[in-house]
Amino acid sequence: MAETPIPLKPKAKAVPEDALDVNSLWLDPALGDGLVDVHYHDIPVGKPKNFFRVNPDPAYRRLSEIYVHKAEDQIEEQTYIIAKPMQGVIEEARRCTLVTVVYRDGSPRLWALKLPKEGERDNEAWISARSAAKVAMEKWVRLLWQKRSYMTRDAQPGYAPEPDWSKLPSFDELVRLGFGESGIIRDKNHPIVLDLFGAPPQKPDHDDGLS
Amino acid sequence: MVYRDWRELPFREIWVGDGEYYPGNGKANGGVDGDPITPLCFVAHEMRSGRTVRLWQDELGPFPPYRLDADALLVTYLATAEFGFHIAKGWGQPACTLDAYVEFRHYVNDGAIKAADRDKGFYSLAGALRYFCEPELDTARKTDMRDRVLQGPPFTADEKQAILDYCQDDDHALACVLKHIVPTIRSLPHALFRAKFQWVMAQTERRGVPTDLPKLNRIRGHWDGIQLDLVTEVDRPFGIYEIANGKPHWRKENFKAYLQRNGMSWPQYENGMLDETDQTFREMAGKYPFIEPLRELRYSLSKLRLNDLQVGSDGRNRTLLGAYGTKTARNAPSNSKYVFGPAKWLRFLITPPPGLVLIHRDYCQQEVRIAAVLSDDDELLKACESGDVYLGIASQLGFVSESMSPAELKAVRTLFKTVTLAIQYGAGAETLAIRTGISLYEAGEILARLRARFRVFEDWTKRVADRAGLDLEISTPLGWIMQCPPHINPRTVRNFPIQSTGSEILHVACVLAERRGIRLVAPVHDAIMAEAPIEQAEDTSAALDRVMREAAAVVLRGYELPTDVQMVRPGQRYFDERGEAMWNTVNKLIAKRKECIA
Numbered sequence: 001m002a003e004t005p006i007p008l009k010p011k012a013k014a015v016p017e018d019a020l021d022v023n024s025l026w027l028d029p030a031l032g033d034g035l036v037d038v039h040y041h042d043i044p045v046g047k048p049k050n051f052f053r054v055n056p057d058p059a060y061r062r063l064s065e066i067y068v069h070k071a072e073d074q075i076e077e078q079t080y081i082i083a084k085p086m087q088g089v090i091e092e093a094r095r096c097t098l099v100t101v102v103y104r105d106g107s108p109r110l111w112a113l114k115l116p117k118e119g120e121r122d123n124e125a126w127i128s129a130r131s132a133a134k135v136a137m138e139k140w141v142r143l144l145w146q147k148r149s150y151m152t153r154d155a156q157p158g159y160a161p162e163p164d165w166s167k168l169p170s171f172d173e174l175v176r177l178g179f180g181e182s183g184i185i186r187d188k189n190h191p192i193v194l195d196l197f198g199a200p201p202q203k204p205d206h207d208d209g210l211s
Numbered sequence: 212m213v214y215r216d217w218r219e220l221p222f223r224e225i226w227v228g229d230g231e232y233y234p235g236n237g238k239a240n241g242g243v244d245g246d247p248i249t250p251l252c253f254v255a256h257e258m259r260s261g262r263t264v265r266l267w268q269d270e271l272g273p274f275p276p277y278r279l280d281a282d283a284l285l286v287t288y289l290a291t292a293e294f295g296f297h298i299a300k301g302w303g304q305p306a307c308t309l310d311a312y313v314e315f316r317h318y319v320n321d322g323a324i325k326a327a328d329r330d331k332g333f334y335s336l337a338g339a340l341r342y343f344c345e346p347e348l349d350t351a352r353k354t355d356m357r358d359r360v361l362q363g364p365p366f367t368a369d370e371k372q373a374i375l376d377y378c379q380d381d382d383h384a385l386a387c388v389l390k391h392i393v394p395t396i397r398s399l400p401h402a403l404f405r406a407k408f409q410w411v412m413a414q415t416e417r418r419g420v421p422t423d424l425p426k427l428n429r430i431r432g433h434w435d436g437i438q439l440d441l442v443t444e445v446d447r448p449f450g451i452y453e454i455a456n457g458k459p460h461w462r463k464e465n466f467k468a469y470l471q472r473n474g475m476s477w478p479q480y481e482n483g484m485l486d487e488t489d490q491t492f493r494e495m496a497g498k499y500p501f502i503e504p505l506r507e508l509r510y511s512l513s514k515l516r517l518n519d520l521q522v523g524s525d526g527r528n529r530t531l532l533g534a535y536g537t538k539t540a541r542n543a544p545s546n547s548k549y550v551f552g553p554a555k556w557l558r559f560l561i562t563p564p565p566g567l568v569l570i571h572r573d574y575c576q577q578e579v580r581i582a583a584v585l586s587d588d589d590e591l592l593k594a595c596e597s598g599d600v601y602l603g604i605a606s607q608l609g610f611v612s613e614s615m616s617p618a619e620l621k622a623v624r625t626l627f628k629t630v631t632l633a634i635q636y637g638a639g640a641e642t643l644a645i646r647t648g649i650s651l652y653e654a655g656e657i658l659a660r661l662r663a664r665f666r667v668f669e670d671w672t673k674r675v676a677d678r679a680g681l682d683l684e685i686s687t688p689l690g691w692i693m694q695c696p697p698h699i700n701p702r703t704v705r706n707f708p709i710q711s712t713g714s715e716i717l718h719v720a721c722v723l724a725e726r727r728g729i730r731l732v733a734p735v736h737d738a739i740m741a742e743a744p745i746e747q748a749e750d751t752s753a754a755l756d757r758v759m760r761e762a763a764a765v766v767l768r769g770y771e772l773p774t775d776v777q778m779v780r781p782g783q784r785y786f787d788e789r790g791e792a793m794w795n796t797v798n799k800l801i802a803k804r805k806e807c808i809a
Binding site: 016022026027029031033034035104159 | 398400401404585586587590606607608609610659660662663664666671674675677678681685686687688689690708719722723726727761762764765766768
């Protein structure tokens with residue numbers, strides 16, 4: 001064992017006189033200087049499948065409307081977010097709170113916590129999901145589906161430290177990355193809206209005249 | 212500032228120098244490798260004026276043939292040799308020296324080339340000439356001359372002439388190399404500092420590590436006779452060796468069966484063969500300490516040449532300490548000539564002479580602390596300051612609970628010692644699982660927790676790799692550079708800052724220790740051994756601790772590294788638990804043999 005404990009952070013001490021010449025040789029090799037930065041190009045949207053945390057910052061959640069499209073001949077669901085002017089237009093869309101979730105490796109995802117429509121009864125699955133998200137603002141948890149509702153399982157101590165929220169892009173950026181430009185329903189000309197309302201597909205804006 | 216031509220160097224005089232010496236009275240007169248050197252001759256050549264001074268033994272006065280102040284530069288090839296000459300003659304330390312050997316090593320320090328892949332003699336003066344496409348030296352003549360010098364006196368007049376001529380040729384060769392080396396030196400002050408460290412190494416080489424020579428001679432005398440018994444004794448719990456025709460043979464299949472019987476994981480090559488290199492044995496002995504006697508036995512039988520251990524007639528182990536001998540500028544002394552080589556049991560031979568104590572100070576868990584400081588990872592620093600780094604990390608990752616027994620805690624500590632090394636090297640889950648004997652899932656989980664907990668360090672290592680990739684080189688605070696070509700192993704890059712910073716801390720510590728009058732006798736990786744009179748033992752130990760802390764603070768900008776101490780008093784032996792079993796067995800067998808002979 002060391003004979004004297006060492007302070008956690010170095011104290012500014014005078015360099016011994018006989019070490020001044022060596023000290024003057026010190027150069028900063030700049031090894032840790034950032035040359036590159038991490039950029040996300042795609043962010044998953046959906047409920048977290050592993051232990052996760054929800055960002056407690058109100059700037060990282062938003063009341064919104066989403067529509068989950070499941071085409072008959074496709075296994076994958078496609079989630080769309082409804083822009084303000086289109087909210088209330090699509091019957092099938094659901095009100096939700098979109099929250100920001102991270103896994104322990106720092107990777108983010110968006111999770112839509114569904115809310116009942118006006119006059120509609122809240123349901124156990126939605127209530128328990130919202131409650132799980134609240135718990136996940138404080139600690140690392142995992143979702144468990146039990147009968148008709150979600151439960152949470154706490155991660156063991158040491159699973160991961162507090163997330164570093166400062167590394168996240170802005171919420172708007174997360175939404176843009178999560179849904180993509182085509183995943184945002186801004187008006188009635190969106191292909192999904194046309195499909196839902198039985199309208200014929202529109203001609204592309206830029207007809208190159210080849211077809 | 213880079214000097215494009217040697218003539219631009221800011222010195223009034225530039226001397227290349229080469230001296231010759233022999234051990235003790237010369238090998239022909241009872242001298243042995245390991246004896247303090249006896250200077251024979253010195254030839255110095257001043258490059259600006261063209262003046263040459265040739266001095267035979269009887270002409271070597273109390274002063275060197277050149278000035279020692281900062282207006283003159285002494286240039287040597289492997290400065291510890293010429294410095295050893297200076298020390299033997301009491302000539303004092305030149306203010307400015309350039310070690311062309313170290314600077315050549317620095318210039319060709321390519322992280323993608325393994326030392327073993329270099330041609331034999333690549334780093335020699337002849338190798339440097341070859342590298343710079345200069346006319347080659349006659350190496351056969353060099354060897355003959357060197358061998359003759361080592362034999363010692365008497366020398367005939369012709370031999371004297373030939374030896375001086377040979378020294379002069381070396382000077383000219385060195386002057387030739389210097390012309391090429393000077394433009395490669397990025398910073399002259401840093402190069403001069405490297406030579407200052409060489410001065411300390413020369414002092415350390417001259418003092419040597421005190422050993423128990425009578426004991427060594429007894430072991431040497433019985434070594435051949437006890438080898439079979441040694442194998443039988445040490446190998447008994449393992450059952451790996453087979454005696455055939457009176458000789459012990461390592462059997463791979465027995466080793467494989469032993470591992471299987473004991474449920475031990477072991478690294479393998481792609482073809483399924485077990486990795487049985489000494490390096491792997493050493494690493495695996497961390498996980499399975501009980502195989503240490505087997506490792507010691509294996510090394511001792513296959514690689515150890517007891518007669519190669521360079522111990523002089525005064526019992527001091529003196530050998531080249533190989534400063535700047537690795538990519539990270541750590542020392543690389545000969546495994547067989549140095550008492551601190553891989554055969555740990557030989558370290559029990561180290562014992563102080565009457566009236567002196569040996570002080571061995573070791574930086575505690577140096578590498579992980581350096582990693583924490585360089586990356587500025589507060590979480591890793593916290594783990595370092597928790598008392599025991601390995602348990603600190605284990606605790607932060609949730610692998611330590613209050614209900615654990617001492618045995619369980621020890622197991623966790625052992626596991627996390629390997630894990631901590633894995634962080635530095637960037638080992639993957641599979642490697643970690645094999646090295647620690649845990650499941651792949653557990654290894655993956657530990658690594659995921661490590662990355663999450665010490666994300667600042669993780670990000671830093673990525674940035675280090677990015678920078679090395681962009682600059683095609685990586686450097687340290689005191690200017691040691693490693694080239695990083697695109698095909699370099701990323702682990703070499705990742706590990707470089709930690710290892711080379713550790714090495715620089717040791718350089719500064721040695722230089723400061725020498726300046727403060729501490730008598731160093733050996734550098735040992737991240738430790739230093741010094742000697743002192745008994746009555747000054749505690750003071751010297753405290754002074755050495757202070758030196759080592761302050762050296763760390765210089766390199767790590769204020770962060771001191773703690774040290775551990777082992778004091779070896781007269782009548783005691785240096786202790787290393789890894790070699791204890793083997794040492795005891797060797798002694799037992801020698802005693803038994805002596806009884807039989809009696």
